[in-house]
Amino acid sequence: MKPPPVKYARAGDVQEAIALLTEHGSDAKVLAGGQSLIPLMNFRLARPSILIDINRVRELDYVREDNGTLAIGAMTRQRDVETSSVAAASVPLLPEVLRHVGHITNRNRGTVGGSLAHADPAAELPALVTGLGGELVVQGPNGVRTIPAEDFFMSTFTTALEPDEVLIGVRLPRLPGGTGVAVEELARRHGDFAIVAAMAAVHLAPDRSVDLVRLAVSGVDSVPVRLHAAEDALTGGRPSAEAIEAAAATVADAIHPADDVHAPASYRRDMAQLLVKRVAKAALERSETKS
Amino acid sequence: MTIIEPVESQTKYTGTRVRRTEDPRLLAGRGQYIDDVTVPKMIEAAVLRSPLAHARITNIDVSRARAHPGVFDVLTGQDLATVAGQQPVIWFPIPEQRIAKTHALAVDQVRWVGQAVAAVVAVDRYVAEDALELIDIDYEPLPVVADLDAALAPDAPKLYDDWPDNVSGSLTYTAGDPDAAFASADLVVSASFRHGRAFGCPLEPRGCIVNWDTFAGSLDVWLSTQSPNLARDLLAEVFGIPVHKIRVRTPNLGGGFGNKFDFYGEEVIAAVLSRRTGRPVKLIEDRAESFVATSHSRDQRLDFEMALRSDGTILGLRGVSYGVLGGAFGTVGSGPPWASVLTCMGPYKIPNMDVTVKAVMTNRSPYGSYRGWGVPKGNIVHERLIELAARKLGMDRTEIRRKNFPAPEEFPFFTGVAFTYDSGRYADCLDLATSKIDELGWRERQARARAEGRSVGIGYSFHVEPSAYGPSRILNLVGLAHSGFDEVTVRMDSIGKVTIYSGQINMGQGTHTIYAQLAADTLGIPMDDVVVITGDTDSCPYTGYGTGGSRAAPLGGAAILRAGERLRAKILRIAAELLEASPEDLQIQDGQISVKGTTGRSVSTRDVGDAAYRRLLNRLPEGETPTLEEVDVFDPPNMATSYGCTALLVEVDRETGTVSLLDCLQAHDCGTVINPMLVDGQLAGGLAQALGGALLEELVYDEEGQLKTASFMDYLLPTAMEIPPFHFYHQETPAPDIPGGIKGVGEAGPIAGVSLVGSAIDDALSDLGVAVTRFPCTPPRLLELIREAQSRKEGSA
Numbered sequence A: 001m002k003p004p005p006v007k008y009a010r011a012g013d014v015q016e017a018i019a020l021l022t023e024h025g026s027d028a029k030v031l032a033g034g035q036s037l038i039p040l041m042n043f044r045l046a047r048p049s050i051l052i053d054i055n056r057v058r059e060l061d062y063v064r065e066d067n068g069t070l071a072i073g074a075m076t077r078q079r080d081v082e083t084s085s086v087a088a089a090s091v092p093l094l095p096e097v098l099r100h101v102g103h104i105t106n107r108n109r110g111t112v113g114g115s116l117a118h119a120d121p122a123a124e125l126p127a128l129v130t131g132l133g134g135e136l137v138v139q140g141p142n143g144v145r146t147i148p149a150e151d152f153f154m155s156t157f158t159t160a161l162e163p164d165e166v167l168i169g170v171r172l173p174r175l176p177g178g179t180g181v182a183v184e185e186l187a188r189r190h191g192d193f194a195i196v197a198a199m200a201a202v203h204l205a206p207d208r209s210v211d212l213v214r215l216a217v218s219g220v221d222s223v224p225v226r227l228h229a230a231e232d233a234l235t236g237g238r239p240s241a242e243a244i245e246a247a248a249a250t251v252a253d254a255i256h257p258a259d260d261v262h263a264p265a266s267y268r269r270d271m272a273q274l275l276v277k278r279v280a281k282a283a284l285e286r287s288e289t290k291s
Numbered sequence B: 001m002t003i004i005e006p007v008e009s010q011t012k013y014t015g016t017r018v019r020r021t022e023d024p025r026l027l028a029g030r031g032q033y034i035d036d037v038t039v040p041k042m043i044e045a046a047v048l049r050s051p052l053a054h055a056r057i058t059n060i061d062v063s064r065a066r067a068h069p070g071v072f073d074v075l076t077g078q079d080l081a082t083v084a085g086q087q088p089v090i091w092f093p094i095p096e097q098r099i100a101k102t103h104a105l106a107v108d109q110v111r112w113v114g115q116a117v118a119a120v121v122a123v124d125r126y127v128a129e130d131a132l133e134l135i136d137i138d139y140e141p142l143p144v145v146a147d148l149d150a151a152l153a154p155d156a157p158k159l160y161d162d163w164p165d166n167v168s169g170s171l172t173y174t175a176g177d178p179d180a181a182f183a184s185a186d187l188v189v190s191a192s193f194r195h196g197r198a199f200g201c202p203l204e205p206r207g208c209i210v211n212w213d214t215f216a217g218s219l220d221v222w223l224s225t226q227s228p229n230l231a232r233d234l235l236a237e238v239f240g241i242p243v244h245k246i247r248v249r250t251p252n253l254g255g256g257f258g259n260k261f262d263f264y265g266e267e268v269i270a271a272v273l274s275r276r277t278g279r280p281v282k283l284i285e286d287r288a289e290s291f292v293a294t295s296h297s298r299d300q301r302l303d304f305e306m307a308l309r310s311d312g313t314i315l316g317l318r319g320v321s322y323g324v325l326g327g328a329f330g331t332v333g334s335g336p337p338w339a340s341v342l343t344c345m346g347p348y349k350i351p352n353m354d355v356t357v358k359a360v361m362t363n364r365s366p367y368g369s370y371r372g373w374g375v376p377k378g379n380i381v382h383e384r385l386i387e388l389a390a391r392k393l394g395m396d397r398t399e400i401r402r403k404n405f406p407a408p409e410e411f412p413f414f415t416g417v418a419f420t421y422d423s424g425r426y427a428d429c430l431d432l433a434t435s436k437i438d439e440l441g442w443r444e445r446q447a448r449a450r451a452e453g454r455s456v457g458i459g460y461s462f463h464v465e466p467s468a469y470g471p472s473r474i475l476n477l478v479g480l481a482h483s484g485f486d487e488v489t490v491r492m493d494s495i496g497k498v499t500i501y502s503g504q505i506n507m508g509q510g511t512h513t514i515y516a517q518l519a520a521d522t523l524g525i526p527m528d529d530v531v532v533i534t535g536d537t538d539s540c541p542y543t544g545y546g547t548g549g550s551r552a553a554p555l556g557g558a559a560i561l562r563a564g565e566r567l568r569a570k571i572l573r574i575a576a577e578l579l580e581a582s583p584e585d586l587q588i589q590d591g592q593i594s595v596k597g598t599t600g601r602s603v604s605t606r607d608v609g610d611a612a613y614r615r616l617l618n619r620l621p622e623g624e625t626p627t628l629e630e631v632d633v634f635d636p637p638n639m640a641t642s643y644g645c646t647a648l649l650v651e652v653d654r655e656t657g658t659v660s661l662l663d664c665l666q667a668h669d670c671g672t673v674i675n676p677m678l679v680d681g682q683l684a685g686g687l688a689q690a691l692g693g694a695l696l697e698e699l700v701y702d703e704e705g706q707l708k709t710a711s712f713m714d715y716l717l718p719t720a721m722e723i724p725p726f727h728f729y730h731q732e733t734p735a736p737d738i739p740g741g742i743k744g745v746g747e748a749g750p751i752a753g754v755s756l757v758g759s760a761i762d763d764a765l766s767d768l769g770v771a772v773t774r775f776p777c778t779p780p781r782l783l784e785l786i787r788e789a790q791s792r793k794e795g796s797a
C-alpha cells in the first residue's frame, strides 16, 4: 500500500493552484483533506504525477451568509461546518447530514470541496447540495463560473470540473425559518458510506399547507438525486400520510440503483422509498408554522 | 488480651483485578511491533499476487523488474522451489485425506486470488512495490471453482488434476444408534446453516525479518507469530536446516486471533531472498494484502438435524459439516471444520449421533486458524437446533436446555465424539444468566418496546469451550503432527528476583501479567519482583503447539505453579539453613522468610539468592545444588472445558432488516479466575468479534473467485459504535485435571456470539416465525426472511 512516485507542490492561493494545474494538466490532482485521494493512491488506483496541495489556501476556508445564501469555501473542514452556528442557522440540514459523513477524525481533515469534487454517489454532501438546489463555484484560467449542482455531478466520481479548474466554494439557499429537516441513513455501520441516505427539508405556510419541500437521496444512482416528482407530490397540499405515500411512490422511477456487495439494487430501491417516507414525515413533524 | 492468629495469605494476586503490566508501554505508543524492528543492512521485500482465482502460469518475465534501480533481487516460484520445500501442514484429522500442498510462491499454477507468485526485494518497500508492476506474467485462465456448490457439482472443474474430485476427505463419527433414534423421535428439526468467510484480522498485519547467515548456516528470524517454536520447527522442515540453527524472536503482537498461529509462505520467501542477497530481508504484509494472504476461516455449511422426544429430551443428532477450504491447505488443514463436528453436541447429552466432516477445496484463499477454531459453528448447530425444537414443542428456551445438560456428578462427561468434558455446573450457569436478565430488567424493556410496536428480542447461547489444548499423545492420536505440552523455567537470581521464561506469546491477553501473578503467589514474593520473558526461541523453553487453543493460562499457569512449588521448597530449605530453623516451620510473605507465628528473625529472598549463587560457604545446605531454578513441563491429562451462558438484547427494524444490539451479558465459568479484569477483556473482545461475524464481516467472493470485500471499506469490523454494553458474571468451578484449577477463556466469546444473534433476532420476530440460519445476517438477508415470513403468515391467515 505504498503510492507510486509522485511530485508535490504547495499552492499559496487559488491563482497559483490554477497555474500549477494548467502547467501539469490531467496528470495533476488537487490535494485537499486527502481522506479519499490518499487511500486511492495507496491502492495505486489513483496515480497523479503531481499533487497540488491547497491546504494553505486560507481564502477558501470560510462559512458565511450573505443575501439569503450560505457560502462555504471549498477548503472548509467538514467538522468546522458541522459545528458552525452560522451554517446551522442558515441550513439546519447541514450539521445533521455531516454527522453521517465518516467519523469525526475524517471530518476534521476532510473538506467540503473535497467531498463535492470527489463525487462519490453514496456521499451525503453532494446529495444535500443537489437537494437544496445549491451551486458550485469553480475557478479556472478563464475566471470564475457557477454550476448548478444538478449539472455539476455527472456520474460516479465524475463532475463538470475541468482539469485546470479548482472548486472554490459552494452556495446554498438559506432555508426559511421554521423549516423542518430530517436525515435518515442506512449504512452497515456508524460512519460508513450510505447504502441509502435520504434527506428532507419541509416548510409550512401559515395555513399549514406545504410551501417548500426539498428531498434528495444518495447511494441509489451514479449521481445524487433530487426527487422533483416527490417534492411536487407534497407541495401545495396539507401534510398527510396519503401525500407522503404518493410522494414515496414516485421514488422508484427517479433512481437507478446498482447491486453491490452490501445490498442488491432491489433492496436499495425499496429502502430509498422507505427512507423518503421517514424523512418526509419527520421533517413535517419538525416544521413550525411561522413565516 | 486477644491473641490474633497470624493470617497466612496464600493468594495475594490471584483472583484480583491486577492492572496489566504490559499496558503502559503500549498505551504510550512505545510498543515494538514487527515493523518497528530494524536490523542493520536490512532491505525490504514485497510480494506479487495472482489476480486470477485459477490459472496456469505460462510465462514469467522478471527482467524489467530486475533492472529497476534499487532492486536487489526478484524471486519466482521456480527459483524458490530449488531451495525450499512445500508449505507444511500439521493437522491430519481425517484418515487417508488428500493433502493439497503448495510452495510459498506458486510454481506453475495459481489456485486463488492473492496467491503469491513472485517477490521483489529492494532498498525500500516503495521501490519494491514499483518493481512488482514491472513483472510480466502470462496466465492461461482455468475454470473457477468459486464456492461449495460449484466444487461439489458432478461435472465440477478440478483444482487438482490427480484427484477424483474436489473433496479432500471426509470422516464420520457415530455414537449409539442414530437411525433408531430418528425413527422413534416425536420431533425432528433440521436446518442448513451457513457461516460466511471471515478472518481474525489482527489490526497489525503479519510480518517478518529474516537473516540467513550462509557462513553459519543459520536463520535469524523476527516474526509476528503466536507460535515461535512451531515456526522454528517448520522452517527447519522447509529448508532442511537443523532446528538449533534457527532462532525465532517475536516482538509485540498487534493481535493474533489464531491468524498468527499459522505458518505462512512469506516467512519462507523472506528467508530465500535473504539467502540470495546476503542481507536481512523484511517482508511486511500490508493491510490490502491481509485480506487475501492471511488465513481465512469460518466458511462452512452445516446440514444438521436433531431428533427429540416430545418432552424435549434430545435423542439424536446427525449431519454434515462442509469445510469450504481454499486452493491449498493452510498449516492446520481441515482442522477447524472438523472441530465443529467434535463440538456440535455442545453441552447436551446426545446418546445417538452420526456426524460427518467433509473438507472441500475451492478457488479461495487457504483456510486456517481463527479464534474459536470451528467451535463457533458447532455452537450454531446445537444452539440453533435446540431453539427450533423448543419453538416446535412450545417449550421455554432455557428449560429445554436445562433438561439436556449432564448433571455435575456426570462429569467427566464423554460427549460421544472425541472430547471428554472435565467438569461443569451448566444449570447453575444458566440460572446465573437468567437471574441477571431479570436484574437488568430486560424483560420489562422487551415488553415496553413491544407495546410500542418495536421488535425487541432476547437471545441465548450456551457454549462449551474445550481449552488447554491438549494431552500430547491424544493430539497425536487424532491427527496432530505436534505436541500440546507447555514448558516453563522459573528462575530466582542472585538478589532474589524472579524471571519466568515461557514459550507462550503475549498477543494482547495479558499473559505476562497473569504469569507474574501466579509466580508471585506461589513463591510468596511481590509481583514487582517477577519479570516474564517470552518470544525468543534461544532463551525461552519449548511449548508444544503455540499460543492457541486457550492454553496459555491453564498449561503455562499450571507449569508455573508446579515449578514454583518446587522452587519455593528449595528457597525454604536454604532459608532454614540461614535461620537455623526447620523448613516446615517457615513461611514466605512479600519476599521475607520467617518462622510461622513468630515475629522473630527473618531473611529475604535476596539473602537466599546470595546464598545460592555467590556466598555459599556455611549458607547453602550441604548437598543442595547451587542456583535457584526449576523447569516444569506440563502435559495435561485431559483438556479443560469452560462454558458459559450468554444473553443478548436486540432490536430489529422490520422495514429495513437492520439489527441494533442493545445489551449483552455472559455468565461464565473458566475455573479459577486468575484476574477477573483480564477474563472480562477476553470475553468482551471475543464477543465483539463474534457479533462482527454474525452481522457484519464477510469475505465475499464472486463467481470468478474475485474477493469483493478486500478493504476496510467493505470488510466491516465492528467498532465501539456497534457493540452493546457487556456485563460479565463469573462462576468458579476449578478444573479437576489442571493444577490451579484454571481453564482457558480465550475463545468463549467467538464461540457463543454468533448463534446468540440468531436467537435474539428470532425472538424479536417470534410472531413471524423467522429462523436465522445464515451468517452474517445482513440487512438485505434479514429483510428477505422477514418478508417471506410475512407472506407465509398472510397466506395462512
Ligand SMILES: Cc1cc2nc3c(=O)[nH]c(=O)nc-3n(C[C@H](O)[C@H](O)[C@H](O)COP(=O)(O)OP(=O)(O)OC[C@H]3O[C@@H](n4cnc5c(N)ncnc54)[C@H](O)[C@@H]3O)c2cc1C
Residues within 6 Å of the ligand: A029, A030, A031, A032, A033, A034, A035, A036, A037, A038, A074, A075, A100, A101, A102, A103, A106, A109, A110, A111, A112, A113, A114, A115, A117, A118, A120, A122, A123, A124, A125, A161, A165, A166, A167, A168, A191, A192, A193, A194
Ligand atoms: C474512514 C472514512 C470514512 C468515510 N466515510 C464517508 C462517508 O460516510 N460519507 C462521505 O461522503 N465521505 C466519507 N469519507 C470520505 C471523506 O468524506 C472525504 O473527506 C471526502 O470524500 C473528500 O474530501 P477531502 O477533503 O479529504 O478530499 P481529497 O481526498 O483531498 O480529494 C478528493 C478528490 O477531490 C479532488 N479535490 C479536492 N478538493 C478539490 C478542489 N477544491 N478543487 C478540485 N478538486 C478537488 C481531489 O483532487 C481528489 O480527486 C470517508 C473517508 C474515510 C477515510
